[in-house]
Amino acid sequence: MRSAAQLFAERGFAAVSTVELGDAVGMSGPALYNYFPSKEALLAEVLIDASRRLLEGCRELVAEPGAPVQLLRRLVRFHLDFATADPDVIRIQDRELAQLPSDVNHTVRSLQRQYVQEWDVVLASVRPELDAAERQTRLLGTFGLLNSTPHSAVAADASDILAGMALRALTGP
Template sequence: MPSQPSPVESPRRAQIRREAARLFAARGFLGVGVDEIGKAVGISGPGLYRHFAGKDAMLADLLIGISQRLLTEGRRRVDAAPDAPAALDALLDGHIDFALEESALITLHDRELLHLPEAERHQVRSLQRQYVELWVTVAGEAFPGLGEDARACVHAVFGLLNSTPHSAVAGGDQADPAMAALLHRLALGALAAAADRTTG
């Protein structure tokens, strides 16, 4: 099973993925049937099996894809940055855009990870750990005063950024620039304050 969308993915498969994410987030994985997903994209429920092996496969594809996408894009942004502060800014921008544009996926991850089979759940957790470690390294370099608190601070920043599905401005086709800028300032301010308190 691919862990992220293929570059040659069909528009229909992408549409199924979007609608499945929306429905799972709104009503829960167990509360949505294959026929309902099919109706949302204009095909019969059994017709979905030409694109996914079943509802479980859709959920695994979505949740593994979230984690792989964040890690791949995060590494790309860090590699392209000239220094640690720029890398942290780039990580923040990428995660904020994702949080504002893909709020259904964040809700889906928070609620439905337990429904994945053990092997797929392990894969998601492994990708998540790598993503966290990327942030911990960059945040620690950008704010050396964080010291051993860097990991806890990164998780706190994720809590802030991932709370956006509960905001009325989240979930649009594009990230709201004002909200994106606010979240960026809040996250940087929290890290800076934590670093100052540690060294003060």
């Protein structure tokens, strides 16, 4: 799936053929149909898998003991590490979600909403004075910042800078 994600991220879903996908993994294009019924199904699997990994990792962190502000820091670092390790998936999620059939799009969006909800519970315990709308705005802005990592200039300390910015956006005035 990583090879497919890389091709989709580099060239766009519509521009990648099944032959190119097959070549990337060392098989013929038609052989892909032994594993996925369509190119769209492969894209769906990439995005659903990424959304599940984010949600599961988040839930594992939330289950760990610790002060809410420390948990928020761990969540920021977790998301940033995911975006850094899987930049192609982040790019695809930004650009290609609309290519999915509506039921699959709904599944991905549902997983994403659950992920945001997990963060919202933590943020509400760190900043109880914020109403739901402000927390949502801060969270979505933070995800935009953290998801910009694949597009950011590569600097040795870029992750630390982005993590600091994200934490200030979430916890600052």
